[in-house]
Amino acid sequence: MNVIDLRGVTCPTNFVKAKLALELVETGEQVEFLLDDGEPVKNVPRSLKAEGHKLLGLKEVEGHYVLTLEKGAE
């Protein structure tokens, strides 16, 4: 599983980093993003969904969030 750590990165840099990371992943592959609570966990999942990726789940782990998604078509 690809794990992209976006903790400590603020909006919109975290979303742009997520986009850049997803460029290196094949369609259909799963990726985990580590996100801070607050604005990042509120905004980044929605933006990634709007880009055509499939959100699979969200879980809270030790004060941050792990978002799992499947990369959508290019």
Next chain:
Amino acid sequence: MSEQNKKTAIDLNNLKAGGFIKERGKDLFTVRLRVPGGRLPVERLKKIAEVAEKYGQGAVHLSVRQSVELININFKDFDAVVAELGEGDQRVASCGARIRVPTACGGCEYNPNGLVDTQASALEVDRTLFGTPTGHHKFKVGFAGCPFDCPKSAINDVGFQGAVLPELHAGDCIGCGLCAKTCSDGALVMGDDQMPHFNPEKCTWCGDCLKVCPTEAWQAAKRGYTVRIGGKWGRYPLVGTLFATFLPENQVEAFISEVLAWYVEKGTGRGRVRLGDLIIQEGPESLLARLRTKFPESVVDATIAPQIINTQVGTRRIPQ
């Protein structure tokens, strides 16, 4: 030179709806342009720049209500300015006791928060109601696409805010909790059954749950405008209060027309009174009842008068 030749000829029909505002300097005016919703096609922007360069003195002003204002225009050039702007399909706006050019945010076409097409609403109201005389005071309309409310809808005489009522299709929910995490209002919490539980009392109808849901389990039960009436700014600001919820987008013009009819009727003989002050004087029930007969699906059961903001300066006139 004869006396006759010194006379300036101006087409006074151009001045009917206002939009020409006296400046400090002799002979100089500001010409306020009509830019509904603040969206300006580039071709029109070029024409404005051309006219501003030719007749102005090097700058334009962007008004708070999304207008481009040509500044430092000599009144002798009014006809030429109007004619040349007209070549680019650019019209002059209004001032005075009339329905003004509606403001709007970017709407839903490209703004990810937008829930309704505020640009379409602004264009429709501009087309159908712009410049209508009220007989009493100015009348402003504004459209916000969502409860973020960047255009500050509640300080308009009639302010519209896009809204969506969420409804869970439980069979499609995977219990991921993204909606509850996204909800800014505490209206969604995950239950012990790993399903989101909705508290409609807390919801401001922003639609964030629909936008984030991975499986489209959240759907729109209703979509439309939250409508607040009686707002204004200036010396004695008022925040408009709630008169309708989920007003369908295609009823906006009819709704404003009905509010205007009440305002024209109730304000007669009361001087230069703004809608919000008139509602305070009359009480909100009469306007509410009138709107309910035409918009029974949307008008709220009860409301309060426009809310006075204490600016801590001056003594607010007590409405008679």
